[in-house]
Amino acid sequence: xxxxxxxxxxxxxxxxxxxxxxxxxxxxxxxxxxxxxxxxxxxxxxxxxxxxxxxxxxxxxxxxxxxxxxxxxxxxxxxxxxxxxxxxxxxxxxxxxxxxxxxxxxxxxxxx
Amino acid sequence: xxxxxxxxxxxxxxxxxxxxxxxxxxxxxxxxxxxxxxxxxxxxxxxxxxxxxxxxxxxxxxxxxxxxxxxxxxxxxxxxxxxxxxxxxxxxxxxxxxxxxxxxxxxxxxx
Numbered sequence: 001x002x003x004x005x006x007x008x009x010x011x012x013x014x015x016x017x018x019x020x021x022x023x024x025x026x027x028x029x030x031x032x033x034x035x036x037x038x039x040x041x042x043x044x045x046x047x048x049x050x051x052x053x054x055x056x057x058x059x060x061x062x063x064x065x066x067x068x069x070x071x072x073x074x075x076x077x078x079x080x081x082x083x084x085x086x087x088x089x090x091x092x093x094x095x096x097x098x099x100x101x102x103x104x105x106x107x108x109x110x111x112x
Numbered sequence: 113x114x115x116x117x118x119x120x121x122x123x124x125x126x127x128x129x130x131x132x133x134x135x136x137x138x139x140x141x142x143x144x145x146x147x148x149x150x151x152x153x154x155x156x157x158x159x160x161x162x163x164x165x166x167x168x169x170x171x172x173x174x175x176x177x178x179x180x181x182x183x184x185x186x187x188x189x190x191x192x193x194x195x196x197x198x199x200x201x202x203x204x205x206x207x208x209x210x211x212x213x214x215x216x217x218x219x220x221x222x223x
Contacts, residue, residue: 009152031209031211033211035214040216040217041216041217042116042202042204042214042215042216042217043155043202043214044214045211045212045213048211088154088155092209092211094209099145099157099160099170100155100157100204100212102147102154102155102156103154104152104153104154105154
């Protein structure tokens, strides 16, 4: 199965810094989703993007659906320690299977 | 409270001993799915179900079975578990073509 490209695998930032994460695909999607996973828990939806070019914010988080429909980015501003976790992008192409295609995730560490 | 509930959360068992991981959702979602999460590989879909009695294979279905007799439940069955099925498993549900809600995961160790 296809996977989305997320890199690097890990990121280390200082508390208060902004961070940006990219996700790219060779295929187009109708929906882009960003999830965060805390240790011992399942992924939790952060932001959903439904239209090419769409820019959506959720508190300190901002995400955009690329115009080509093959990429998306997530920005976290003024990071805090509880931002630590694994961030997954997921693409969704509406159709017979509502399957999400996931990136491999980026582990974010925030130094106090 | 809207949730996806998986049981058990942790299980250590031996090769060949049949096991079932249950998944239940209380949101009346049509769509349910199972994923496994492995280091360096992210989340990969095992099986999915579009509605009651409608199931199909995902990307890594070998060694697994599912059933969808009721809308709220979607159990994952390992008839003869093997060590390569040691993994972290997630159940998810949603309304069709909507973002999926995930359970808290089941960590399986097959010795």
